[in-house]
Amino acid sequence: MEKIIVHGGKRLSGSVKIEGAKNAVLPVIAAAMLASKGTSRIYNVPELADVYTINEVLRHLNTSVNYSNKTIMVNAVAELFTEAPFEFVKKMRASFLVMGPLLARVGHAKIALPGGCAIGSRPIDQHLKGFEAMGAEVKIGNGSIEARVNGRLKGAPIYLDFPSVGATENIIMAATLAEGETVIENAACEPEIVNLAQYCNAMGAKVTGAGTSRVTIEGVDALHGAEHTILPDRIEAGTYMIAAAITGGNVFIEDADIEDLRPLIAKLRDMGVTVEEELDGIRVIGSDHLQAIDIKTMPHPGFPTDLQAQMMAILLKANGTSVITETVFENRFMHVEEFRRMNAAIKIDGRSAIISGPCDLQGADVTATDLRAGAALVIAGLVAKGHTRISNLHHIDRGYVDLAGKLHALGADIERVRVNPAEQEETANATETVRAIGINPKFA
Numbered sequence: 001m002e003k004i005i006v007h008g009g010k011r012l013s014g015s016v017k018i019e020g021a022k023n024a025v026l027p028v029i030a031a032a033m034l035a036s037k038g039t040s041r042i043y044n045v046p047e048l049a050d051v052y053t054i055n056e057v058l059r060h061l062n063t064s065v066n067y068s069n070k071t072i073m074v075n076a077v078a079e080l081f082t083e084a085p086f087e088f089v090k091k092m093r094a095s096f097l098v099m100g101p102l103l104a105r106v107g108h109a110k111i112a113l114p115g116g117c118a119i120g121s122r123p124i125d126q127h128l129k130g131f132e133a134m135g136a137e138v139k140i141g142n143g144s145i146e147a148r149v150n151g152r153l154k155g156a157p158i159y160l161d162f163p164s165v166g167a168t169e170n171i172i173m174a175a176t177l178a179e180g181e182t183v184i185e186n187a188a189c190e191p192e193i194v195n196l197a198q199y200c201n202a203m204g205a206k207v208t209g210a211g212t213s214r215v216t217i218e219g220v221d222a223l224h225g226a227e228h229t230i231l232p233d234r235i236e237a238g239t240y241m242i243a244a245a246i247t248g249g250n251v252f253i254e255d256a257d258i259e260d261l262r263p264l265i266a267k268l269r270d271m272g273v274t275v276e277e278e279l280d281g282i283r284v285i286g287s288d289h290l291q292a293i294d295i296k297t298m299p300h301p302g303f304p305t306d307l308q309a310q311m312m313a314i315l316l317k318a319n320g321t322s323v324i325t326e327t328v329f330e331n332r333f334m335h336v337e338e339f340r341r342m343n344a345a346i347k348i349d350g351r352s353a354i355i356s357g358p359c360d361l362q363g364a365d366v367t368a369t370d371l372r373a374g375a376a377l378v379i380a381g382l383v384a385k386g387h388t389r390i391s392n393l394h395h396i397d398r399g400y401v402d403l404a405g406k407l408h409a410l411g412a413d414i415e416r417v418r419v420n421p422a423e424q425e426e427t428a429n430a431t432e433t434v435r436a437i438g439i440n441p442k443f444a
């Protein structure tokens with residue numbers, strides 16, 4: 001087992017380069033299966049556990065995938081297989097994004113039910129409603145979802161009850177090869193959807209309106225491989241912006257896209273942080289006197305839920321009472337209990353977390369409960385007294401390339417270490433005790 005160990009107290013300085021976006025690359029790789037001719041070349045691909053997982057899913061479906069030097073080459077001209085088993089879907093819910101491309105290309109897909117995860121139940125009814133509207137018959141049973149269509153999918157008007165990112169992406173992909181026009185109303189507007197639509201169009205698709213709540217897809221007969229570059233990861237960029245700000249540091253976030261980060265920039269400025277917009281990135285200069293603020297997560301262009309935990313970390317050091325309301329996921333406050341081990345004063349009231357700052361954060365043994373929670377604990381560790389040891393790093397590796405290494409390069413006292421089995425057992429016992437009696441491990 002590995003852990004990240006942070007010793008708080010260093011101000012971050014220097015420059016950090018942002019990788020391609022996890023949430024853009026996963027649908028793009030899935031979409032590469034839509035091409036019945038030629039090879040796609042996808043650039044700026046981050047080396048993340050999730051990328052390796054989706055590559056494995058595609059290979060399992062009889063697609064050739066080669067990945068080196070941040071470039072993926074995908075060739076899907078062979079006859080596709082149509083079943084994605086639980087071993088993939090359990091690792092990463094985004095595996096479900098192969099359903100749209102498979103239905104469009106071969107009219108059949110059988111995928112293990114994604115189930116719940118650490119941030120809530122995450123149903124897929126809106127994806128299925130879209131496929132059914134396009135003529136697919138959907139059956140759920142024995143732990144799988146099977147969708148089938150006789151002949152081609154048919155374009156249809158589809159209204160989403162909630163602007164789901166994954167449903168919008170899955171339906172766009174399915175509709176590219178459908179007969180006629182599909183119009184998605186109340187579509188998600190995230191920048192990753194625009195990136196996906198650009199790739200589909202480079203393959204010969206006719207997608208318009210991506211990035212607005214009304215996306216129109218005129219189906220075509222076939223798609224071909226194409227070149228495409230993944231946009232910079234706004235959530236990774238935001239994570240380093242918050243890390244810089246909490247330490248009172250001065251960091252240039254290279255390749256961060258200013259437009260995609262407007263909600264975070266506004267909130268950091270409200271807190272008293274200086275955010276300078278430069279030509280090829282964003283400079284963040286922290287303040288030693290952070291103001292409490294309120295935040296409500298919303299679909300884009302609202303404040304992103306994927307930065308909620310990291311924002312909570314910085315609000316622990318702000319002066320006054322802050323309220324964070326999570327409206328996107330039903331259960332995305334698992335990090336609160338971990339922050340409490342670090343002496344954080346947070347109360348939960350329904351979908352809101354009330355933070356009484358500034359907290360005198362103290363290092364502790366904590367667990368990453370999901371990938372953003374993991375990043376948030378690292379951020380809190382940057383300003384906590386003493387050592388914070390973060391375990392369950394597989395979550396962090398899903399979404400961050402070398403988080404500890406990049407923070408170390410910015411001057412943080414941080415390392416990633418392998419823990420020997422005896423210490424692992426000791427930590428596990430301590431963690432159990434702490435869970436049982438609900439106190440900070442420092443004082444257990």
Ligand SMILES: CC(=O)N[C@H]1[C@@H](OP(=O)(O)OP(=O)(O)OC[C@H]2O[C@@H](n3ccc(=O)[nH]c3=O)[C@H](O)[C@@H]2O)O[C@H](CO)[C@@H](O)[C@@H]1O
Pocket residue numbers: 022023024026094120121122123124125126127128162163164165166167188299305306328329330
């Ligand atoms: C790989 C990827 O891109 N993941 C992102 C994507 O996840 P994902 O695509 O899973 O998120 P969605 O936008 O679909 O989900 C948002 C909300 O809608 C609900 N819902 C969704 C689909 C559905 O059919 N029915 C339904 O009720 C979900 O349970 C959740 O409460 O967008 C989320 C919201 O910005 C981000 O946090 C994730 O990082």
Ligand SMILES: C=C(OP(=O)(O)O)C(=O)O
Pocket residue numbers: 023093094119306371372399
């Ligand atoms: C929730 C996230 O991802 P996923 O949808 O892949 O679980 C995330 O990136 O914060």
